[in-house]
Amino acid sequence: MTASLVQWDHLFADRARRITSSTIRELLKLTQKPDIISFAGGLPAPELFPVQEVAAATQKVLNEQGAQALQYSTTEGHAPLRQWIAAQHGNVDADNILLVSGSQQGLDLLGKILINPGDLIGVETPTYLGALQAFSPYEPEYVSIPTDEEGINTEALEELLKQKKLKFIYAIPNFQNPTGRTMSLERRKKLVEITGRYGVLLLEDDPYGKLRFRGDFPPSLFSLGLEYAGGDESQNHVIYMSTFSKTLTPGLRVAWVTANPTINRKLVQAKQGADLHTATLNQMIVFELVHEVLGRQTELVRKVYGERRQFMMEALGKYLPAEVSHTDPEGGMFLWLTLPEHMKSTELLKQAVDYKVAFVPGLPFFALGGGENTLRLSYSCANADQIDRGIGALGEVISKNL
């Protein structure tokens, strides 16, 4: 029997101080009531999931390759799926593709192999909260790169790179989480050129790219990086990540990282120590779905989210006071509101619960703080009626605070 109460906190590694639960997440628990219309979650619409197709694919895989699907497999991932992804990229070598357990794992592994404590990591202002959670345990210092409607401000970035040596820059060029903004072609080219010239790795996270409602698909930073490297994959300084979570379904946890061979090899070794490999069955299910279901499903999601975005844009026009501005996303799941300077969205959320509406305050998306007067809305999971009522309620609570 122990004599006195043992505390365990002193045994934690220093990096564990950077591993915390966000206060916003705690706040959002208050909004998880059935009568609240929530635009807070970043979830895909579950009513669109291809449930029967997943069921059929699972039966096929288990009937035809059951023992293989349930056995341990290679860390690199299911070879046919890697080859399919390579073909999607154009002429990329399938050896440079690593299947991971959701994009979140890709972010963690990249943080693990790249970040030394104190390393400078450039992120968009604002940026994806989950990326900060993945990188922070490796104890980087964040550099918040100015952005505008066209994405990263490349002139400001170049000034910054003249003074500071960044290890890598993390960017979401398409329908960014949280803002919904898309990086222009000109900015993409400049970003790839500047980072290449300064020897800074560029990490492109592209979970939403296929969910475009209007306009052309611009080239990925990865493909521009390959061009910059004269077509030599081993020289591409852009690392690309995407996922099947937003097109097919997130519950299978299958995503991938495409990187030059040196980085790919180290990622494979890191993944071996982190979880051996992504679930074999899940990778084989996804491979069954990429040929027909994925295309159909992507079309469906694009159509439905496009309609929901339209409903939300109309409701915002109808109910929000003129003092509030918002982005106009060409795809994806998110829309970003900027309130008058004096308004704090964290305070607003507490009031909004009484108005039966919820959103995510902007603050946690800013690596170095700021953005107290911003908030993120997701339209992926709400129907026309919910959007109309929810945005109506949001308009009321904002107006009350003007």
Added chain:
Amino acid sequence: MTASLVQWDHLFADRARRITSSTIRELLKLTQKPDIISFAGGLPAPELFPVQEVAAATQKVLNEQGAQALQYSTTEGHAPLRQWIAAQHGNVDADNILLVSGSQQGLDLLGKILINPGDLIGVETPTYLGALQAFSPYEPEYVSIPTDEEGINTEALEELLKQKKLKFIYAIPNFQNPTGRTMSLERRKKLVEITGRYGVLLLEDDPYGKLRFRGDFPPSLFSLGLEYAGGDESQNHVIYMSTFSKTLTPGLRVAWVTANPTINRKLVQAKQGADLHTATLNQMIVFELVHEVLGRQTELVRKVYGERRQFMMEALGKYLPAEVSHTDPEGGMFLWLTLPEHMKSTELLKQAVDYKVAFVPGLPFFALGGGENTLRLSYSCANADQIDRGIGALGEVISKNL
């Protein structure tokens, strides 16, 4: 276009130097030929996998809760499965159980929240190679704890703890990988008492515990730790890990960690940054299987591996020269050979390939080197005939080197 060839290695974090591919793994690639009888793999027997039961469970889950099974879910894991595991432990709080993507992820997360560079981590001599791969990126120094037929030598451990402050000790008390040894009840009690008294966490990895062929099931270190803490879960210094990989199937990647609330909470936060959550569908499939299939399946695996162990013990008696000694496992998948001092098992493996037989040399299981004259045999995936022929060939190549 870049002017000169860019090297990427200089961008890696310092910890990445500790993330490497083992030379043994490379060597073992040579043995992956269809005509070689391999006792090298640590794989469960695929012909025993409950393929049809997994198929039926998947259909049930997708029919009844399809949208939930394919959606994002909580980091902690599927609540009904956590409750089932809690009940298996006795009266442990389900809140203290975290579902992980294979035990390997449990090892990685524990390393992440606990290990500062330079921290001393105690491991058995020899120990599980995968644990070293999980911990090493966090840059610990290993302390190799003497073991014998009864597991960790607790007297030697206490002498060691008088001089060195360890952060935690990692142990596999049942049918250890790689030796197949089981820790005696007396040693278990002493190990829990000593580590408790010196404030050293004890990490119990128990993937094989249910696969016992003979003798009684001794109490887990975790249950002894709870006793030592006077039944107060918050005071238990033993962290327990197990998995469904060795009983049901490894391809689903579902395992768990049971720890005191302080450590559990930090693990949950670390997992959120590492992969958000384990695949929802997979956890729900496993929950469907735990009620009937798991018990039946465990019996089947136990029976078949027990027979294969018996075949191997007989073949070792028949073919191996008297100069070679080996362990006598009461369960699990592995058996450990000690060759005469002058014999190097790494060299022996190169020759063994010509004799159409493979094993894993002992060296990589020793955190601080040594054990060059040892090797691991797995009997889980070989039938009677393969075992007889394979061990016959092994006997030949060893005798040739005497």
